[in-house]
Amino acid sequence: MRRSFNLQVVDVLLVLALLGLVVVGDASSSSSNSWAASSHCKCKRDNEYVSGEIRPHSVTITEFGAVGDGVTLNTKAFQNAIFYLNSFADKGGAKLFVPAGRWLTGSFDLISHLTLWLDNEAVILGSTSSDDWPLTEPLPSYGRGRELPGGRHRSLIYGRNLTDIIITGDNGTIDGQGSIWWNWFENKTLNYTRPHLVELMNSTGIVISHLTFINSPFWTIHPVYCSHVTVQNVTILAPRESPNTDGIDPDSSDNVCIEDCYISTGDDLVAIKSGWDEYGISYGRPSTNIVIHRLTGETGRGSGIAIGSEMSGGVSDVRAENIQIFNSGTGIGLKTSPGRGGYVRNIYVSNLNLVDVDTAIRFTSHFGEHPDEFYDPTALPLIERLTIEEVVGENIKSAGLLAGLQGDTFLNICLSNITLNVTTSDSPWNCSYIQGFSDSVSPKTCELLKERIYPEHTLDCYHPSNHLWNSISQNRGAQFLSW
Numbered sequence: 263m264r265r266s267f268n269l270q271v272v273d274v275l276l277v278l279a280l281l282g283l284v285v286v287g288d289a290s291s292s293s294s295n296s297w298a299a300s301s302h303c304k305c306k307r308d309n310e311y312v313s314g315e316i317r318p319h320s321v322t323i324t325e326f327g328a329v330g331d332g333v334t335l336n337t338k339a340f341q342n343a344i345f346y347l348n349s350f351a352d353k354g355g356a357k358l359f360v361p362a363g364r365w366l367t368g369s370f371d372l373i374s375h376l377t378l379w380l381d382n383e384a385v386i387l388g389s390t391s392s393d394d395w396p397l398t399e400p401l402p403s404y405g406r407g408r409e410l411p412g413g414r415h416r417s418l419i420y421g422r423n424l425t426d427i428i429i430t431g432d433n434g435t436i437d438g439q440g441s442i443w444w445n446w447f448e449n450k451t452l453n454y455t456r457p458h459l460v461e462l463m464n465s466t467g468i469v470i471s472h473l474t475f476i477n478s479p480f481w482t483i484h485p486v487y488c489s490h491v492t493v494q495n496v497t498i499l500a501p502r503e504s505p506n507t508d509g510i511d512p513d514s515s516d517n518v519c520i521e522d523c524y525i526s527t528g529d530d531l532v533a534i535k536s537g538w539d540e541y542g543i544s545y546g547r548p549s550t551n552i553v554i555h556r557l558t559g560e561t562g563r564g565s566g567i568a569i570g571s572e573m574s575g576g577v578s579d580v581r582a583e584n585i586q587i588f589n590s591g592t593g594i595g596l597k598t599s600p601g602r603g604g605y606v607r608n609i610y611v612s613n614l615n616l617v618d619v620d621t622a623i624r625f626t627s628h629f630g631e632h633p634d635e636f637y638d639p640t641a642l643p644l645i646e647r648l649t650i651e652e653v654v655g656e657n658i659k660s661a662g663l664l665a666g667l668q669g670d671t672f673l674n675i676c677l678s679n680i681t682l683n684v685t686t687s688d689s690p691w692n693c694s695y696i697q698g699f700s701d702s703v704s705p706k707t708c709e710l711l712k713e714r715i716y717p718e719h720t721l722d723c724y725h726p727s728n729h730l731w732n733s734i735s736q737n738r739g740a741q742f743l744s745w
Contacts, residue, residue, distance in 0.1 A: 305492045305494055305553075317377050318350070319350040319356040320357040321347065323361070325343070328343075330363020330364055331363070331364065332365075335368065337368040337370060337389070340367050340370040341371070344373055344376070350375075351373060354375070355426065358376065358377070358379065359381070360378070360379065360380045361381045362381050364387055365386050367386060368418075369416045369418055369420055371422075372419065374427065376426075376428070377428040377430065378429045379430060380436070381431060381434055384435070386418070386435070386437065387437050388459070395415040395416055395457045395479075397413040398413060398415075398416040398420075399413055400413060400414060401486060402545050403487075403514055403536070403541050403545035404541055404633065405633045405634070407454055408455050409455040412454060413454055416461075417457050418438055418460070419436070420460075422462070423463070424466075427462065428469045428470075429470045430471045431473055434473055434474070436476070438459045438478040438482075439477055440500065441477065444479070444504050444505055447505055447506075456480035457479050458482065458483070458484040459481075459482045459483065460484065462484075464487045464488070465485070467489075468492065470492070471492070471493070472496070473497075475498045475499070476500065477500055477504070477507075480508075481507070481511045482498050482510065482527070483496075483509070485512055486513040486514055487513075487515065488512075488515040488516075488518075489515065489516050489517050492520075493518075493520045493521075493523065494520070494523070495523070498510070498526070500527040501562075504527065504529075505528060506529050507529055508527065509527050509530070509532055510523070510531070510532045511530075511533045511535055512532075513535040513536065513572075514535070514537055514545070514549055514575050517551045518549075518552045519552075520532060521553070522555070524558050526559050527561055529561060530564035530595070531565070532554055532567050532568070533569070534568070534569045535572045536572065536573050536575030536576055537575040538602075538632075539601050539603070539641070542573075542575045543574045543604065543641065549576070549578075550577070552579070552580045553582075554567060554580070554583070554585070555583055555584060558585075560589040564591060564592065565590070565594060565624070566587035566590060566593050566595075566616075566619075567585065567593075567595070568592075568595040568596070569595070570606070571597035572602075572630075573606055574602050574604040574641075576606075578605070578606070578607045580609045581610045582610070582611045585613065585615070586617075587617075587619060590619050591620050592619065592620065592623075593614060593616045593623060593653075594622070594623050594624070594650060595623075595625075596624070596648070597629040597630065598626070598627055599627065600639050600641070600642055600667065602641065602643045603642065603643060604643050604644070605645070605646075606648070607644070607647050608724050608726070610724055610725060611651070611653075612650075612652045614650070614652065614654075620659045620660065621659065621661075621662070622655050622662060622680075623661070623663075623664065624662070624664075625665055627665050627670075628665075642667060642669070643667075644670075645666065645670075646674050647673070647723070648672075648674070648675050649723050649725060650677050650678075651677070651678040653681070654681055655684075656683050658685065659685060660684065660686075660690060661690035662691045662692070662707075664691070664708070664711075665692075665694050665696075666694060671697050672696040672698075674722050675696050675711060676700070676723035676724070677698070677707060678700060678701040678702055678715055680703045681704050691706075693709070694710075698713075698723075700715065701715045
């Protein structure tokens with residue numbers, strides 16, 4: 263496994279160097295030589311939610327009996343260390359330092375006002391025994407486990423009802439050892455839904471930065487019902503064929519900033535969600551005010567950026583810029599279905615670079631399963647005001663498959679300044695049940711979008727206000743001199 267991982271590291275560095283996103287050197291050096299771009303960040307610190315000060319108390323995991331040999335199970339050591347550090351939560355918080363080594367563990371819970379810091383050669387390894395990933399209740403906005411009825415396995419790193427949590431380091435690694443879970447899933451021998459690598463629930467003031475995450479059993483980073491979340495300068499890797507290994511999935515969360523990340527996984531690099539059918543509608547918590555900036559990566563069977571398919575609580579005010587997707591199935595994807603309800607509105611994607619992508623833009627209106635037979639098939643999603651502009655694509659098989667729903671037309675879809683080198687499609691655009699406008703799109707867009715944006719329909723097309731961008735920038739905690 264170590265040899266395979268090192269080869270992946272070399273491959274990733276070469277790709278990023280070619281794209282101009284990293285200074286090639288020692289990939290395990292300090293965070294100033296991070297894997298992704300080091301240009302001006304959009305994620306800004308907000309001390310109301312995330313500490314910008316050095317934690318006054320610090321312990322090392324070895325002080326609690328942990329052994330970094332990759333064999334000894336250290337779950338109790340992590341649990342005991344964090345239990346001890348909880349006594350400092352009201353005294354400025356504390357840091358748990360994980361030094362170089364391979365630290366095998368089962369699931370453990372974080373606490374408020376905590377920094378989990380992984381040293382350069384530190385690897386936290388998820389146990390390959392399902393017993394070390396205990397069960398937890400279904401999310402109320404899903405009503406059951408996403409894959410199977412009933413509960414679900416708890417993530418390796420887990421927390422709920424927390425404030426001021428930082429998971430960071432000097433490019434250490436968190437390895438879910440997910441292959442055994444993928445085999446169980448594909449062989450249909452699971453009794454419960456697979457675990458995430460990191461899941462934080464009902465929490466505020468989250469920073470995840472300067473780490474590498476590999477081989478998650480299921481979705482990799484899953485903030486759900488959270489506010490003021492920054493994921494910055496992380497690398498996420500999983501094999502292209504690994505099932506449902508999404509990179510970052512903000513779920514019913516607000517004020518989220520994702521910046522300077524490299525992701526190569528088996529499914530969506532970033533998927534914005536907000537609950538599933540009648541449970542998501544009832545829970546009613548949207549995902550809103552989300553910025554994605556300088557994302558680079560590839561996906562085996564997913565999208566570079568996806569919305570849905572679980573979007574029943576609503577998704578709005580998303581801004582994605584400076585995105586580079588290569589060797590992937592879809593560039594930008596919207597997934598929904600009758601029964602989802604909810605809405606997707608005010609979405610803006612700009613400066614998108616695609617290379618070797620099957621479909622540049624894809625709207626799918628009959629996607630995925632339903633949680634049970636009680637969903638309402640007449641609950642149709644409202645899709646409106648999506649703008650995609652400044653797109654360049656090379657070796658694209660299909661420019662766009664844009665499928666709305668009969669009786670539920672997707673409204674004010676606006677495309678502008680898009681140039682795609684489409685190689686294999688006689689009909690580069692296929693559109694149904696959508697309405698919108700376009701300017702300067704090549705190859706020529708479909709008939710339903712032929713009406714020009716400028717000047718008559720400028721106000722019909724969504725462009726984010728300065729208020730949204732400034733709000734996100736002021737409410738982020740991302741770059742710290744130290745913790």
